[in-house]
Amino acid sequence: MKKIQLSHTLPCVFQGRTDIVSDIWNREVTFEREKLYLVEANSGTGKSSLCSYIYGYRHDYQGQILFDGEDVSQYSVAQWTDIRQHHFALLWQELRMFPELTAWENVEIKNKLTGQQTKEQIQTWFEMLGITDKLNAKLGRMSFGQQQRVALIRALCQPFDFLFVDEPISHLDDTNAVIMGQIMTAEAKKQGASIIATSIGKHIELAYDQVFNL
Amino acid sequence: MKLVWKLLRQHISIPQFVGFFFANLVGVVIILLGVQFYKDYQAIDQEDSFMKADYLIVNKKIGALSGLTGAQQTFTAEDVEDLKAAGFAERVGAFTSSSFNVRARFDVEGFVSFSTDMFFESVPDEFVDVKSEAWEYSAGEDEIPIILPKNYLDLYNFGYAQGKGLPKLSEGILGAMNLKVIIGGNGQNDEFEGRIVGFSSRLNTILVPEAFMRWANERYASQAAVKEPTRLIMEVENPTDERITSYLQDHDYETDEEKLDASKTTFMLRVIVSIVMVVGVVISILSFYILMLSVFLLVQKNSSKLENLLLIGYSPTKVSFPYQALAVGLNVLVLLLAVVIMLMVRRVYLDMFENFFPDFEAPNILLTLCVGVGLLILVSVFNVLAVYSKVMSIWNRKE
Numbered sequence: 001m002k003k004i005q006l007s008h009t010l011p012c013v014f015q016g017r018t019d020i021v022s023d024i025w026n027r028e029v030t031f032e033r034e035k036l037y038l039v040e041a042n043s044g045t046g047k048s049s050l051c052s053y054i055y056g057y058r059h060d061y062q063g064q065i066l067f068d069g070e071d072v073s074q075y076s077v078a079q080w081t082d083i084r085q086h087h088f089a090l091l092w093q094e095l096r097m098f099p100e101l102t103a104w105e106n107v108e109i110k111n112k113l114t115g116q117q118t119k120e121q122i123q124t125w126f127e128m129l130g131i132t133d134k135l136n137a138k139l140g141r142m143s144f145g146q147q148q149r150v151a152l153i154r155a156l157c158q159p160f161d162f163l164f165v166d167e168p169i170s171h172l173d174d175t176n177a178v179i180m181g182q183i184m185t186a187e188a189k190k191q192g193a194s195i196i197a198t199s200i201g202k203h204i205e206l207a208y209d210q211v212f213n214l
Numbered sequence: 215m216k217l218v219w220k221l222l223r224q225h226i227s228i229p230q231f232v233g234f235f236f237a238n239l240v241g242v243v244i245i246l247l248g249v250q251f252y253k254d255y256q257a258i259d260q261e262d263s264f265m266k267a268d269y270l271i272v273n274k275k276i277g278a279l280s281g282l283t284g285a286q287q288t289f290t291a292e293d294v295e296d297l298k299a300a301g302f303a304e305r306v307g308a309f310t311s312s313s314f315n316v317r318a319r320f321d322v323e324g325f326v327s328f329s330t331d332m333f334f335e336s337v338p339d340e341f342v343d344v345k346s347e348a349w350e351y352s353a354g355e356d357e358i359p360i361i362l363p364k365n366y367l368d369l370y371n372f373g374y375a376q377g378k379g380l381p382k383l384s385e386g387i388l389g390a391m392n393l394k395v396i397i398g399g400n401g402q403n404d405e406f407e408g409r410i411v412g413f414s415s416r417l418n419t420i421l422v423p424e425a426f427m428r429w430a431n432e433r434y435a436s437q438a439a440v441k442e443p444t445r446l447i448m449e450v451e452n453p454t455d456e457r458i459t460s461y462l463q464d465h466d467y468e469t470d471e472e473k474l475d476a477s478k479t480t481f482m483l484r485v486i487v488s489i490v491m492v493v494g495v496v497i498s499i500l501s502f503y504i505l506m507l508s509v510f511l512l513v514q515k516n517s518s519k520l521e522n523l524l525l526i527g528y529s530p531t532k533v534s535f536p537y538q539a540l541a542v543g544l545n546v547l548v549l550l551l552a553v554v555i556m557l558m559v560r561r562v563y564l565d566m567f568e569n570f571f572p573d574f575e576a577p578n579i580l581l582t583l584c585v586g587v588g589l590l591i592l593v594s595v596f597n598v599l600a601v602y603s604k605v606m607s608i609w610n611r612k613e
Contacts, residue, residue, distance in 0.1 A: 055525070057524075057525060057609075077529070077530060077606075077609065078529070081527060081528075081529040081530075084525065084526065084527035085527035090525075092525075096521075096522040096525060096526070097522075098221055098519060098522065100220075100221060100224055100519075101217065101220065101221065105217055105220070108217055109217040109218065109221070109523075109526070110526050110527070112217065113526070113527055113528060114527070154526070158527065
């Protein structure tokens with residue numbers, strides 16, 4: 001997939017409000033491949049909504065969202081599944097991990113589906129992010145910051161054209177935030193993909209091509 | 215899928231599934247046993263299949279005085295119409311008796327030779343339950359198909375043969391042997407081959423095809439001798455119908471009481487088996503309901519896991535699969551165990567059947583297996599669709 005277009009997209013809850021000042025809502029916006037974007041937002045401006053609209057699990061918006069010029073409102077279940085497996089990777093703010101499984105299993109459950117990364121690559125990332133000792137620990141017993149790092153590894157275990165990271169470093173120290181940024185950009189570059197990061201304050205330091213205020 | 219299963223088996227309630235398993239097992243066993251038992255019972259019944267259970271034979275009572283007063287022993291056309299109009303008979307047919315002389319000779323080579331005067335009767339062919347090829351006669355043919363009362367065989371085996379130290383004869387041997395039939399009357403005398411196609415314990419007469427009777431009566435009987443029927447055969451829907459008994463009493467008719475009882479027994483058995491099977495079906499439906507509730511509860515409890523799986527790229531089909539497999543697997547297990555239990559119970563009653571009826575040949579269990587597999591497929595399809603639609607409701611939950 002080459003580009004994502006938002007055409008006068010607006011969450012239904014904002015409908016009729018005239019005080020919306022946004023670079024994204026109710027405008028023509030295009031995200032292209034091989035770029036780095038930052039979406040800065042205040043709380044309550046619909047940052048998570050944006051992710052869920054693009055990721056196809058909420059449809060309560062007006063206007064259009066187009067993938068390569070095609071309106072996604074009529075996408076079938078199979079098409080969305082394909083998008084989630086092969087085109088978009090998403091690191092959720094709320095992580096959406098499985099606390100019953102170990103850190104390793106949480107990554108495996110995704111990588112088994114796509115077969116994208118080698119075992120060695122995944123182990124290298126665990127090492128780089130300093131959580132090798134947690135490989136076989138139950139995810140539920142890990143701190144949020146540690147879980148956030150596992151969640152990033154899981155997000156990278158698939159082919160993607162766009163990588164969405166929703167407040168990826170909210171619970172990370174600066175050192176780990178930098179390492180995370182390096183891993184993300186390296187993988188995105190390898191795949192020729194874009195990164196769209198959001199933040200409500202502390203944002204991950206990347207060489208952004210464009211910054212939006214939501 | 216191993217990891218997915220590891221995730222989704224969380225919250226599985228063993229007691230619920232054990233409950234479903236046994237409830238469903240009971241239901242399926244009852245259904246299968248009902249089907250099989252009825253089929254086996256029918257096989258016993260088969261011995262008398264020349265006359266179905268719901269056929270009754272009616273004659274007028276012969277009183278001490280009837281011979282003297284000259285009261286009619288025969289059924290007039292009005293009598294027949296009246297019986298038809300009474301409402302309980304679906305079909306009524308008349309017995310035609312032979313108006314000519316019949317003499318039969320029966321040779322069992324080296325053992326014994328019978329010769330006896332006898333008679334023939336016929337009923338309309340639709341009342342005779344023999345394969346059509348065996349029960350056909352065309353004018354002038356040498357061979358006459360005959361159905362004998364089982365009593366005759368018993369009389370020979372347990373009376374005559376026993377007393378004289380002769381070997382007992384089975385139905386099969388007798389059927390293969392020749393019966394010479396000499397028919398005379400109207401100035402003619404001919405010899406025929408009698409072929410015994412079967413024995414009936416319901417029928418107290420020597421039965422030949424109606425086609426033969428018509429032909430022979432025309433040829434050998436003097437016109438004056440053709441009589442009105444003395445016996446009627448009727449097919450009734452429900453032999454336990456009170457109206458039958460009262461009608462017979464009112465008109466001074468009689469029927470073989472024992473046969474009426476046998477018919478009642480068969481009828482009641484059919485009713486009871488039906489009731490039992492309905493109970494089985496109800497239990498199965500309820501257990502199906504338990505299974506669906508358990509699976510739905512499981513889906514509900516694991517809904518956030520299911521949702522996350524869907525969001526990281528698992529398709530609804532893949533996510534549904536573990537629960538579908540669980541439900542279908544349980545159904546298959548129940549069916550297998552139910553078939554085993556059914557076969558075990560059947561062994562017990564088949565032994566009894568075989569003691570009572572030495573000729574009894576157990577029918578196969580194909581029909582029962584088909585019913586079982588049919589049920590399995592039906593229920594499994596419902597399970598699979600229900601789970602999928604539940605998962606789809608999670609997929610669509612934010613809409």
